[in-house]
Amino acid sequence: MSLGDALFGAFALPFMGRALLVLLVLSIVAGIVGVLVNLRGLEFISDGLTHAVFPGLAIGLAVGGTAGLVPGAAIAALIGAVLLTLFLRAGVTSDAAVAVVLTATFSVGVIVVSRSDDYAGELEALLFGRVLTIAPEDVVPLVVVSLVAAVAVGATLKQQVFRAFDPHGSRAAGDRGLALDLVLNASIALVVVAGASTVGTLLVLALLIVPGASARLATVHLWRLFPIAASVGAVSAWLGLAVGFGASVGAGIDLPAGSTVVAVFVVVYALMLAYRVVRDRTTRSAPAPVPARTRARTAGER
């Protein structure tokens, strides 16, 4: 099998084409939302939401089979997003709030899944995804869920960035912090929903976090962060699927598709990091430090 077959020809296969379409849309949206996750320091909350989605997936599967996955996850994610937003505003420290939601919902999910006949198989699919077995009828719901998140974040993008930079100033200018937080956290939740059904609840976090973090390494220009993160997501998703396909078909190495995609995301991040280190070494005259995580999580800040 040639390189061209892995990179392009493979996607003529219907199941690969569906995987590429869903993952491309998802990765681009996750990249854009992920920039805000990075700027707001919401990584841990995103992690909490990935776990909150799990019982929704499990219940959806138990009630409606695979067709119940997206609706179940969407309901669970939105409930999780609202609860987390309110928790944080009530002054519960974010780590404690997230940990409570995370463990409680995850255990509910496992209990639900354990009632099914194929416990191990179902659990694996929910945790690690089923990107190569996306049914044709699931493509539209997954794309729609991603696009709703994109529209919600896109419509509030200026205000979200303002709030990320200066929450007090944003409030003084008349923005409603609670509404912005709900929109952002619900958008994260929707990305998690689409991701949970494709790369799994555990791996979707990489789609949210890695492109945003990579963009921060690549530029200090605010409005370039979003296209860079979206591009990193799209290219990584495409290469990840191609590598997985090439290894399986060409070399007989059976790589799990979702994990391969995530591995490529991380490799791209590592390349960005190397680029940044080299660039900073060569431009000593104008040192720009690797952005440190200097801010506390501020989602619930008044």
Next chain:
Amino acid sequence: MSDSGPVLVLRDAAFRHPGGAGIAGLRLSVAPGEAVAVIGPNGAGKSTLLRGILGLVPLVEGSMRVGGSEHASDGMIGFLPQSSDLDPDFPINLEQVVMQGRYRRLGLLRWPGRRDREVVRGALETVGLADRARRRFGELSGGQRQRGMLARALASEPVLLLLDEPFNGLDQANRDALIETVRTLKRRGVAIIVSTHDLELARQVCDTVLLVNGGQVGCGPVDDVLTLENVQECFEGVGVEIDEHTVVVPGHEGH
């Protein structure tokens, strides 16, 4: 709103946080181009007053009219908060920070256009930072950041500008630049309310002084109100020395 009418009128107004702390008995009328210094000890309610005018602290008694109506319309009030605790690593340049001042007028979906960029450039020129527009905000000095935040407040083209302790921690050069900016704004007809410990500033640029300590202690022209007697009453128990220009209040200087 008529051009000659007051920008802000407070009638026996009280602002109180839901938690309890507040400021009461406020009677004040501010005309276009007038600058009011709000002076009082720490905890006197100066910030509460400014945040109340902004609508961030509830009005619990009396009445407030901004530009002749019960509610300020979008962008009518500009606000410069006390030196903010902002992430110096945030990937944003000065021009983009100042543009945030336009967001209230733009609303959710509209993106900045040519007129917005012109207003931003004008605001940067007013504070003397036009040559720093593309610099990353975190790379600016503290005083330049403060002036940048003032430019952001100006970018909303306010008729009333609220400055909360704007001179804290500023060096002489930035201080002079800020005073000059305030004078320019007054000439343009912008009304200004500035909370400060700095009586020199009050004398240099303000027309009116509002002395507060949990409520209104005195209000009137600078020379009438800013007397040793009044200031001592206002800062009761804090210990005040007063000379030609400055009041020295232990625990206040060097903030």
